[in-house]
Amino acid sequence: MSNVRIKVSVNGNVVEHAVESRLTAVDFLRHELRLTGTHVGCEHGVCGACTVIVEGKAVRSCLMFAAQLDGKQVVTVEGLSPEDGELSPLQAAFHKHHALQCGFCTPGMLATAHAFLLEESAPTAERVRDVISGNICRCTGYVGIVDAILEASSHYRKPS
Amino acid sequence: MAGGQTLVPLLNFRLAAPSILVDINEIEGLDGIELRDDGLNLGALVRWHQIEASRTIQAANPLLSEAIKHIAHYQIRNRGTWAGSCAHADPAAEFPAVAIVSGARFGVYSTRQRRTIEAHDFFVGSLTTVLEPDEILTDVTFPAWPAGRRWAFEEFSLRPGDFAIAGVATLIDGLGDAVSCRLVCFGVGEKPSRLTNAEGIIASEGLARNAIARAAAAAAVEVDAQTDIHASADYRHALVEVLVERTVLCAAGLESPQ
Numbered sequence: 332m333s334n335v336r337i338k339v340s341v342n343g344n345v346v347e348h349a350v351e352s353r354l355t356a357v358d359f360l361r362h363e364l365r366l367t368g369t370h371v372g373c374e375h376g377v378c379g380a381c382t383v384i385v386e387g388k389a390v391r392s393c394l395m396f397a398a399q400l401d402g403k404q405v406v407t408v409e410g411l412s413p414e415d416g417e418l419s420p421l422q423a424a425f426h427k428h429h430a431l432q433c434g435f436c437t438p439g440m441l442a443t444a445h446a447f448l449l450e451e452s453a454p455t456a457e458r459v460r461d462v463i464s465g466n467i468c469r470c471t472g473y474v475g476i477v478d479a480i481l482e483a484s485s486h487y488r489k490p491s
Numbered sequence: 492m493a494g495g496q497t498l499v500p501l502l503n504f505r506l507a508a509p510s511i512l513v514d515i516n517e518i519e520g521l522d523g524i525e526l527r528d529d530g531l532n533l534g535a536l537v538r539w540h541q542i543e544a545s546r547t548i549q550a551a552n553p554l555l556s557e558a559i560k561h562i563a564h565y566q567i568r569n570r571g572t573w574a575g576s577c578a579h580a581d582p583a584a585e586f587p588a589v590a591i592v593s594g595a596r597f598g599v600y601s602t603r604q605r606r607t608i609e610a611h612d613f614f615v616g617s618l619t620t621v622l623e624p625d626e627i628l629t630d631v632t633f634p635a636w637p638a639g640r641r642w643a644f645e646e647f648s649l650r651p652g653d654f655a656i657a658g659v660a661t662l663i664d665g666l667g668d669a670v671s672c673r674l675v676c677f678g679v680g681e682k683p684s685r686l687t688n689a690e691g692i693i694a695s696e697g698l699a700r701n702a703i704a705r706a707a708a709a710a711a712v713e714v715d716a717q718t719d720i721h722a723s724a725d726y727r728h729a730l731v732e733v734l735v736e737r738t739v740l741c742a743a744g745l746e747s748p749q
Contacts, residue, residue: 343566350585354511355499355503355695374498374500374503374504374506375499376500376505376567379566381565388540388569388570389565389566389569390566390569391496391566391567391568391570393499393503394495394496394499394500395495395499395570396495396499396514398514399516443565443566448566460564461565461651464564464565464650464651464652465563465564465565465566465567465652466566471701481492
């Protein structure tokens with residue numbers, strides 16, 4: 332039963348939907364909006380694959396309900412690059428540093444890193460490792476991921 | 492539901508299936524961080540990342556700021572709340588231990604009454620509190636931080652952000668014969684608990700290294716430790732001894748934090 336009406340901005344587009352109160356935010360993004368870049372991994376907040384940005388904060392979309400997105404601004408991995416298909420500086424740095432192998436964790440990594448760098452644009456490697464420890468990669472290891480985030484960080488700094 | 496970082500996993504796994512779920516996130520006035528006459532007051536919707544970033548809290552209760560760093564991961568801290576953690580009452584949670592050692596008081600509300608509960612009386616056992624089914628936490632007040640108070644916080648977990656296998660929060664007030672110490676351990680037994688025998692040894696014998704070692708040994712004996720998949724009760728007893736000794740030494744300025 333679709334019993335809650337929500338109006339939410341997703342990647343800059345305002346959408347209105349009737350959703351079940353029980354629908355998780357990640358299932359809303361994937362099944363209702365067909366934004367399948369955001370992945371469903373563990374469904375209990377541990378793996379980080381479903382991380383999206385809500386009101387500027389990187390959060391687990393498997394641990395929120397679609398109904399809670401009402402009136403909120405959401406950015407998913409699809410919203411990180413311009414519509415013409417160019418990679419964002421963060422995505423380009425992931426590409427350059429081979430910061431992925433199978434790629435399942437990558438949307439969550441990118442969402443976390445993007446929100447984080449908007450908050451802290453000059454992090455140490457240690458701080459990046461701490462932040463990214465909430466996103467589990469089980470193929471390639473974190474060296475390339477940390478290098479990519481550190482390299483991309485300069486693009487988030489305001490020109491002085 | 493506040494942050495939902497524990498409740499929603501339970502729902503996703505069908506371990507809980509409430510017929511009604513009330514989301515308090517849109518209630519105004521529950522997300523304040525305020526210094527009041529009676530101390531530091533946090534509303535129920537204050538999230539971990541707000542506590543982490545708050546200079547007000549860093550000045551008003553540095554122990555709390557330090558403890559928050561050990562809670563879960565960045566993305567979870569962006570959403571989770573202290574009130575959710577306390578209502579859930581996981582024995583390994585950090586905030587309840589800090590609340591108890593600080594002598595904090597919880598504000599509780601229902602349509603029947605508003606009441607205040609001492610943190611020490613709030614936690615009954617694993618995942619169990621004194622809250623009635625119709626009551627919610629609304630705020631917590633930490634009494635003013637006395638001048639000259641010394642503190643330390645240590646926890647042992649397998650990886651950063653994992654559940655604590657054992658942890659200790661320590662406060663020391665006064666000097667010389669007037670020294671007093673408050674010790675709370677968590678992650679060890681069914682609920683966070685004061686280590687009153689160890690506190691008594693510090694109060695009577697002071698902060699000499701051998702007195703601290705005796706207090707730590709007493710703490711290991713008095714605590715009620717659980718065995719689970721991560722650690723045996725014996726191992727937890729040993730951890731409590733090490734962590735009590737380390738935190739008291741650090742708080743007393745005899746060693747640096749690790």
